[in-house]
Amino acid sequence: MKIHEYQAKQLLSAAGVKVPRNVVAKTPAEAAEGYTKLGGEIAVVKSQIHAGGRGKGTFKQHPDQRGVVLVKSADAAKDHASRMLGSTLVTIQTGSEGKLVSTVLIEEGLKIARELYLGVVVDRESGGPILIASTEGGMDIEVVAHKTPEKILREPFDVEAGLRPFQARNIAYRLGLEGPSIRAAEKMLTQLCKFFIDHDCSMVEINPLVVTAEGDLVVGDAKVAFDDNAMFRHQDLLPFRDLSEEEPMEVQAQASGLSYVKLDGNIGCLVNGAGLAMSTMDIIKYHGGFPANFLDVGGGANVDQVTEAFRIILADPNVKAVLVNIFGGIMKCDTIVTALLTAYDKIGIKVPLVVRLEGTNVDLARKMLAESGKPIIVGTDLTDAAQKAVKSLGA
Amino acid sequence: MSILVDKNTKIICQGITGKSGLFHSQQCRAYAKEHRPGEDVFVGGCTPGKGGTEIDGFPVFNTVEQAVQKTGANCSLIFVPPPFAADAILEAADAGIGLIVCITEGIPVLDMARVKRAMVKSTSRLIGPNCPGIITPGVAKIGIMPGYIHKIGSVGLISKSGTLTYEASWQLGNIGMGQTTAVGIGGDPIIGTTYIELLAMFEADPKTESILMIGEIGGNAEIQAAEYIKSHVTKPVAAFIAGATAPPGKRMGHAGAIISGGSGTAAEKQAALEAAGVVVAQSPADMGTAVKKAIEKRK
Numbered sequence: 001m002k003i004h005e006y007q008a009k010q011l012l013s014a015a016g017v018k019v020p021r022n023v024v025a026k027t028p029a030e031a032a033e034g035y036t037k038l039g040g041e042i043a044v045v046k047s048q049i050h051a052g053g054r055g056k057g058t059f060k061q062h063p064d065q066r067g068v069v070l071v072k073s074a075d076a077a078k079d080h081a082s083r084m085l086g087s088t089l090v091t092i093q094t095g096s097e098g099k100l101v102s103t104v105l106i107e108e109g110l111k112i113a114r115e116l117y118l119g120v121v122v123d124r125e126s127g128g129p130i131l132i133a134s135t136e137g138g139m140d141i142e143v144v145a146h147k148t149p150e151k152i153l154r155e156p157f158d159v160e161a162g163l164r165p166f167q168a169r170n171i172a173y174r175l176g177l178e179g180p181s182i183r184a185a186e187k188m189l190t191q192l193c194k195f196f197i198d199h200d201c202s203m204v205e206i207n208p209l210v211v212t213a214e215g216d217l218v219v220g221d222a223k224v225a226f227d228d229n230a231m232f233r234h235q236d237l238l239p240f241r242d243l244s245e246e247e248p249m250e251v252q253a254q255a256s257g258l259s260y261v262k263l264d265g266n267i268g269c270l271v272n273g274a275g276l277a278m279s280t281m282d283i284i285k286y287h288g289g290f291p292a293n294f295l296d297v298g299g300g301a302n303v304d305q306v307t308e309a310f311r312i313i314l315a316d317p318n319v320k321a322v323l324v325n326i327f328g329g330i331m332k333c334d335t336i337v338t339a340l341l342t343a344y345d346k347i348g349i350k351v352p353l354v355v356r357l358e359g360t361n362v363d364l365a366r367k368m369l370a371e372s373g374k375p376i377i378v379g380t381d382l383t384d385a386a387q388k389a390v391k392s393l394g395a
Numbered sequence: 396m397s398i399l400v401d402k403n404t405k406i407i408c409q410g411i412t413g414k415s416g417l418f419h420s421q422q423c424r425a426y427a428k429e430h431r432p433g434e435d436v437f438v439g440g441c442t443p444g445k446g447g448t449e450i451d452g453f454p455v456f457n458t459v460e461q462a463v464q465k466t467g468a469n470c471s472l473i474f475v476p477p478p479f480a481a482d483a484i485l486e487a488a489d490a491g492i493g494l495i496v497c498i499t500e501g502i503p504v505l506d507m508a509r510v511k512r513a514m515v516k517s518t519s520r521l522i523g524p525n526c527p528g529i530i531t532p533g534v535a536k537i538g539i540m541p542g543y544i545h546k547i548g549s550v551g552l553i554s555k556s557g558t559l560t561y562e563a564s565w566q567l568g569n570i571g572m573g574q575t576t577a578v579g580i581g582g583d584p585i586i587g588t589t590y591i592e593l594l595a596m597f598e599a600d601p602k603t604e605s606i607l608m609i610g611e612i613g614g615n616a617e618i619q620a621a622e623y624i625k626s627h628v629t630k631p632v633a634a635f636i637a638g639a640t641a642p643p644g645k646r647m648g649h650a651g652a653i654i655s656g657g658s659g660t661a662a663e664k665q666a667a668l669e670a671a672g673v674v675v676a677q678s679p680a681d682m683g684t685a686v687k688k689a690i691e692k693r694k
Contacts, residue, residue: 122504122505122508122584122585124584124585124614124615124616124651125615127507127508127511127512127585128508128511128512128585129505129508158512159505159508159509159512160509160512197505200503200505202504227503227504227505229477229501229502229503229504229650230503230504230505230506232477232478233478233503259648261642261645261646261647263640263642271558272558273556273557273558273559273648274556274582274611274647274648274649274652275554275555275556275557275558275559275560275582275609275611275637275648275649276556276558276559276562276637276679277647277648278556278611278612278637278638278640278641278647278648278652279559279562279635279637279679280679281638281640281641282637282638282639282640282661282678282679283678283679283680284640285639285640286677286678291640294641294645294647294648296648327558327561327562327565328541329539329540329541329544329557329558329561358562358565359541359544359561359565360541360543381680382562382678382679382680383678383680386680
């Protein structure tokens with residue numbers, strides 16, 4: 001679960017991590033009030049969406065308006081906020097459809113001496129959390145890692161003990177910090193890693209981490225995401241979820257116990273198992289088609305789930321054919337066909353439907369399909385099914 | 396021969412009184428009965444608070460420790476719900492269970508980090524979580540896979556995915572091949588046993604003549620495996636990597652199946668494996684034939 005920058009800063013601040021003074025605004029008037037309340041000469045107005053690249057991003061409705069701007073008056077804050085709020089921000093990470101901005105964050109301007117990078121993620125290799133730091137703040141860290149890997153500092157830390165103070169100091173010195181910044185870094189780094197563990201985060205990224213002219217360390221921008229599997233013990237974080245930032249069909253699928261990801265193609269896929277679902281997308285592409293989605297109905301799909309899965313796939317107007325690929329293991333193929341035929345009647349499928357079944361009770365299931373009288377195309381194996389699905393588009 | 400599972404394996408199920416736990420315990424017991432009639436392979440289960448009872452003929456114990464004392468179990472199959480699964484794994488390890496197979500999907504990743512840390516000094520081996528389990532065809536099934544698609548044979552199978560393992564085993568069966576052992580390692584970011592350890596076991600197992608490795612996008616375990624194969628594996632290896640068409644930044648069902656920052660893509664994994672002499676199936680329909688090709692290539 002991802003959250004907004006302003007929410008991340010609120011949580012980080014509560015955990016003792018220093019963030020700039022700020023005001024959250026939902027209207028242009030609140031933005032102006034925010035500027036006045038902060039009392040400084042310079043403030044920053046930041047559009048709040050779950051995607052990066054906001055500073056360089058522009059709005060569909062206002063092509064000259066950037067997603068993040070510096071302002072020097074309450075009027076300017078109000079002015080920019082009026083163009084941001086209710087408009088669609090397009091950045092390199094949002095795709096061409098962009099994201100609607102409904103909140104802006106007004107922040108005090110900082111006297112920036114240096115910009116650094118900090119991130120905390122789970123490291124598969126060490127099997128635990130890892131702190132990542134770099135002198136190259138404000139840059140795309142993936143680019144830094146690719147072009148200058150020596151500028152990426154990695155410090156795995158113990159999930160029980162957290163980041164030890166000496167580890168924090170090691171990183172601080174390696175980042176070239178000095179004087180009062182060392183103490184500030186020791187505090188911030190250990191708190192940040194503690195925050196990561198305490199909240200079951202999947203990612204915390206501070207980019208940039210601002211070193212002020214006074215040598216203090218302050219969070220410039222913050223991205224925080226939580227482990228979906230751990231939300232059961234963080235009920236207090238649930239209100240931070242912003243459903244408007246998520247693909248509506250993915251949210252609906254999740255509620256039905258289905259795993260769905262929308263893609264750009266035109267062949268809908270309904271599969272059991274994540275690996276087989278990915279492979280089904282792959283084989284469609286291999287035979288010249290384009291998958292419209294990833295969809296895993298799981299191991300024990302019932303009639304309701306299969307019906308819901310069809311509904312979700314067909315709600316995508318791009319879908320011109322559907323490929324069902326089921327390897328019945330414990331789940332029997334005839335059960336799947338019963339669900340399939342029931343769903344077929346309930347939904348009224350109008351696009352070509354290719355079904356490939358294999359596994360337990362497959363002969364019975366194929367017989368049921370053949371006798372159903374429905375124009376279902378049977379694929380004998382993976383290749384045949386994928387080829388028939390691709391071919392059905394041209395028919 | 397086989398790896399991990401043999402005729403001395405005695406299995407219990409943690410979470411045996413739950414719906415899935417009981418169903419799959421029954422299935423595993425039935426598999427053992429069919430292939431090794433008269434032998435006690437699946438010997439009971441645990442659910443705290445239900446010790447002393449019996450469920451469908453399985454004796455139920457309160458703790459793994461008690462189950463081990465009474466039954467001599469050396470393997471545990473875990474179906475405990477995600478919030479309690481990490482504790483269940485550690486309980487099994489503490490009771491001296493040698494082989495722990497965790498089927499549970501959806502365990503918080505930091506719980507697995509804690510498990511990993513706690514098991515550093517343990518001699519127990521963990522398979523999974525979020526995996527279909529292990530099967531040594533004709534000997535024992537410890538997991539949720541349909542037993543009949545796994546034929547007895549000479550291929551060592553290692554896979555991150557459940558249904559894709561079934562698909563591969565089925566394809567192998569179609570061309571007259573079977574497995575020594577098939578191991579589902581799980582699709583989570585932190586897992587108990589990864590490719591390299593299993594590659595080493597299959598390399599050392601005299602009955603295993605070739606290896607099929609099924610991976611997916613995310614992480615770099617397949618790339619490390621490729622490096623290992625290059626220098627340590629003499630047997631023919633075939634592979635398939637799922638997720639070539641997956642877009643970056645999107646989690647494809649499995650928590651571990653996500654391309655982050657341009658790394659963990661199918662293309663880089665395929666390239667690394669090919670560079671190590673592995674025959675990589677481009678289409679998931681060709682996993683079985685890829686094994687055949689790998690064997691012919693070595694001749």
